[in-house]
Amino acid sequence: MAKVRVKVDADDTLQPRATLRRSTRNSGKGGDVLIKKEDNPAKPLVAPVRRSKRPRTEEETIKTEPPIKIAKRSSSLSTPPVSTRVKTEAQSPKKESKGALVKGEHGKENVGDREAGLRAKKLKSYAQFANKSPFPDFSRPTSEECKHAYDVLAALHGERQRPEKVSAPTDRAGCGDAPSVLDALVRTILSQNTSNKNSTRAKLDMDEVYGAGESEEKWDMIATGGPAKLEKAIARGGLGGVKSRTIMDILRQVKERYGTYSLDHLLQTGAGGNGNDEEAMRELISFKGVGPKTASCVLLFCVGRDSFAVDTHVHRLTGMLGWRPPTASRDETFAHLDVRIPGELKYGLHVLFVEHGRKCSECKAGGKVLGKCELRRVFKQGKVKVEGEGEGGGKDDGKLELEEIKG
Known part of the structure; x- marks a missing residue:
């Protein structure tokens, strides 16, 4: 071999x-000839040992693992494949939507804790400054200032007095001016954060879809039609998604509380009524989506209460006149002015402030001060008698200096 x-x-x-x-x-x-033949295989390659990962917590498993896909049972198998991962409702609770109904221990549906908490928070905030100012040391405006401001604005834009009978306008949305409290509330919501033109578009479009007027059948049609349909109907008014959900929530809450789509029992709290005005305010702001400004408009224009509603124009002008602290929010301004302004002037002064804030080229949002506005000129020159000062207001402290606020 x-x-x-x-x-x-x-x-x-x-x-x-x-x-x-x-x-x-x-x-x-x-010569030697290389002859290649199969040898015993080289040393087998050993895969690197993977470090064992830290066991994931249940919370991490819920966040990172996709939902389990259940395999179809094969006819050739006697038992279905068993998954090693189990997903339970307790491990992955769904986030509750605002105002959603959640099931209790015995399957009964209760109002979500979030909605109840918000209602309690609003009521507590209102009760804190009900019938008293959050700025007790801020002595303005005086009754004389309020009366003089009304006279100046009435000379510019005409007298404004509360009508004897409230009628719902057909050519515009309005802001609370409707004989039905629920209708007035919905109109006010449509007017939030938008112009009169846009809110009117939203109201007319809504009437075209659900019918004009105000009736139990109309509210039921809106409630059962769903928020998507309502959002589409009021889209031209702006913020259709937010406003449609607010209106739907209010209709649901009204129906749950009273068994019918009506809030007209609040009319008994108005001027000459037997109810309490503060109770009416509390009830309105207890609804999800209704704040002091919206409630005040309904009470002022529909219910007939002497309430001084504070919208963007009123907030801007009263800041300009120095009738509130510069940093006061709208809700704080409402609480302060509702105490300081005489009841008989609240309706007219509110309406005139809104009209002046829209029409005056100097006092509207972003207006340029030219020294021609009569309201600014009168108060700047200190022609209003300030309590504690003599006629003419000789001291600088007696002058009603204006705070220039834009926006």
Whole structure:
């Protein structure tokens, strides 16, 4: 048997081995011929050991793992495949939507805790400053200032007195001026954060979809039609999504509380009524989506209460006149002015402030001060008698300096 000589390369550890065998046929040529043959496999490659990961908590598993797909049962298998991951409702609770109803321990549906908490918070905030100012040391405006401001604005824009009978306008949305409290509330919501033109578009479009007027059937049609349909109907008024959800929530709450779509029992709290005005305010702001400004408009224009509603124009102008602290919010301004302004002037002064804030080129939002506005000129020159000062207001402290506020 021929001897076999093994030739080893330098990098034998990387290349497979080969053997040399002298071929008897070619022995005369004196050459060694490399003959490759299968050797035993090299040392097997060992996969790197993966470090065991830190066990994920249930919360991490819920956030990172996708929902389990249940495999279809194969006819050839006697038992279905078992998944090692289990997803339970307790591990992945769904986030509650605002105003959603949640099931209690016995399957009964109760109002969500979030809605109840918001209602309690609003009522607590209102009760804190009900019938008293949050700024007890801020003595303005005085009764004389309020009367003089009304006279100046009435000379510019005409007298404004509360009408004897409230009628719902058909050509515009209005802001609370409707004989039905629920209708007045919905109109006020449509007028929030938009112009008269846009709120009127929203109201007319809504009437075209659900019918004009105000009736139990109309409110039921809106409630059962769903928020998407209502949002589409009032889209031209702006913030259709937010306002549609607010209106739907109010209709649901009214129906749950009273069994009918009506809030006209609040009319008994108006001027000459037997109820309490503060109770009417509390009830209105207890509804989700209704704040002091919206409630005050309904009470002022529909219910007939002497309430001084504070919208963007009133907030801007009373800041300009120095009738509130510069940092006072709208709700704080409402609480302060509702105490300081005489009841008989609240309706007319509110309406005139709104009209002046829209029409005056200097007092409207972003207006440029030119020194021509009579309201600014009169109060700037200190023509109003300030309590504690003599006629003419000789001291600088007696002058009603204006605070220039834009926006």
